[in-house]
Amino acid sequence: MPGPGPPGADILRPRHVLAEDSLRAFVTALPKAELHVHLEGSIPPELALRLAARHGVRLPGDEAGAQGVREAFRFVDFGRFIRVYLALSRCLQTVDDLRDVVVALAQRLRAQGVVHAEVTFTPMTHAVRGVSEEVIMEGLMQGRELAATIGVSILYVLDIVRSYADQAEPTLGFALRLRQRLAGGVAGLGLAGPEGGDHPLGPMVDVFARARAAGLRSLPHAGEFLGASSVRAAIDRLGADRIGHGVRAIEEPSLIEELARRQIPLEVCPSSNVALGVFPDLARHPLPQLIAAGVAVSLATDDPALFGVDLVDEYLRCASQFGWSVDRLRALAQASLRHASVDEDTRRSWLAAAAAVPDPE
Numbered sequence: 001m002p003g004p005g006p007p008g009a010d011i012l013r014p015r016h017v018l019a020e021d022s023l024r025a026f027v028t029a030l031p032k033a034e035l036h037v038h039l040e041g042s043i044p045p046e047l048a049l050r051l052a053a054r055h056g057v058r059l060p061g062d063e064a065g066a067q068g069v070r071e072a073f074r075f076v077d078f079g080r081f082i083r084v085y086l087a088l089s090r091c092l093q094t095v096d097d098l099r100d101v102v103v104a105l106a107q108r109l110r111a112q113g114v115v116h117a118e119v120t121f122t123p124m125t126h127a128v129r130g131v132s133e134e135v136i137m138e139g140l141m142q143g144r145e146l147a148a149t150i151g152v153s154i155l156y157v158l159d160i161v162r163s164y165a166d167q168a169e170p171t172l173g174f175a176l177r178l179r180q181r182l183a184g185g186v187a188g189l190g191l192a193g194p195e196g197g198d199h200p201l202g203p204m205v206d207v208f209a210r211a212r213a214a215g216l217r218s219l220p221h222a223g224e225f226l227g228a229s230s231v232r233a234a235i236d237r238l239g240a241d242r243i244g245h246g247v248r249a250i251e252e253p254s255l256i257e258e259l260a261r262r263q264i265p266l267e268v269c270p271s272s273n274v275a276l277g278v279f280p281d282l283a284r285h286p287l288p289q290l291i292a293a294g295v296a297v298s299l300a301t302d303d304p305a306l307f308g309v310d311l312v313d314e315y316l317r318c319a320s321q322f323g324w325s326v327d328r329l330r331a332l333a334q335a336s337l338r339h340a341s342v343d344e345d346t347r348r349s350w351l352a353a354a355a356a357v358p359d360p361e
C-alpha cells in the first residue's frame with residue numbers, strides 16, 4: 001500500500017493510473033501473434049480443477065481449491081515445473097477436454113488482441129497414457145474450429161520431448177496426419193525438454209530433415225537451459241526456421257551476429273525465463289541487447305497459466321522495465337505477425353491493422 005503522498009499526490013496518482021490504463025488499452029488493441037504457448041501450460045487453475053474432477057485426477061495443491069493449485073504453480077526448479085505440467089496433462093483425456101482447453105485459450109487470447117497463435121502440443125505425452133490418436137485429433141480440430149469463430153487463428157506445433165528420442169518418429173507421423181485432417185492447421189515440428197549431453201540431438205536430425213522436406217517448419221526450443229552451442233545446433237542440425245527462447249545466444253557475440261544477419265526469429269518469453277531461473281530477474285534479461293543487435297524477436301508467454309502472465313502483461317512489464325516507447329511496442333506486435341507461419345495476404349492485412357491502431361493519449 002502506498003503511504004500518504006506529497007501535496008497533490010491525489011491529483012498525480014489518477015493521472016498515472018490513466019497512463020497505465022491507456023497503455024494497456026493500446027497494447028490490447030494491437031493485433032498480435034502469440035508464437036510460443038504450450039496448450040498444457042495454458043490451463044488456468046479453475047479449468048484444471050474442473051477437468052481433474054471429471055476424471056478423478058489429483059492436482060498439486062487441490063485440497064485448497066483453485067488458490068492452492070495456483071500456489072503449487074510457483075516453481076522452485078525445472079523438476080517441479082515438469083511434475084505440475086504432467087499433472088495437468090493427465091487431465092486431458094477426452095475430445096471434450098481438449099476442445100475445452102483450446103477454446104478457453106482462444107477466449108483469453110482474443111481478449112488480449114491476439115489474432116493468431118501457434119500452439120505447442122506434445123501428442124506423445126498423451127498417447128503413451130492411452131489417449132487415442134482419434135480422440136486427440138478430434139479434440140484439437142474441434143477446438144481450432146471454435147477458436148476461428150472467436151476470431152483467433154490457431155496453428156499447432158507438434159512437439160517432441162528431447163529426452164524421449166523414440167517419440168520423435170511417431171510425433172512426425174502424428175503431425176503429418178493431423179495436417180491432412182485439418183487441411184493445414186499445423187505450423188511445424190517442435191522440440192522441448194532438457195537440453196544437454198544426456199539427450200543428444202542425433203536421433204532428431206533425420207526426423208527434422210524429413211519434416212522440413214514435407215513442408216513443416218522446424219520450430220525447436222534451444223538456448224534456454226544451455227548456452228549458445230545449443231542454439232547453433234538447432235540452426236545447423238535441425239534447420240530451425242524460428243527458435244523457442246534462444247536467449248542464451250547472448251553468450252556468444254558471433255552467434256548473435258549470425259542470428260541478426262539471417263533474421264532467424266526468437267520467441268522470447270521473459271517471465272518464463274525468470275520463473276525458471278534462466279535469468280535471475282527481468283532487469284538482467286538480455287532482451288534489450290538482442291533488440292539492439294538487430295535480432296528478430298517477438299514476445300510470448302510459454303506457459304501463461306503456470307507463470308501467471310498473459311501476453312499483454314508481458315509487453316507492459318517489459319515496457320516498464322526497459323523503458324520502451326509506444327513505437328517499440330507496436331514494432332514488437334508487428335514482428336510477431338511477421339514471424340507467424342501464415343500466408344502473405346493474411347499477414348499484410350494484420351500488419352495494416354496494427355499500423356492503424358492510434359497511439360495512446
Ligand SMILES: [Zn+2]
Nearest residue numbers: 192221244302
Ligand atoms: Zn516452451
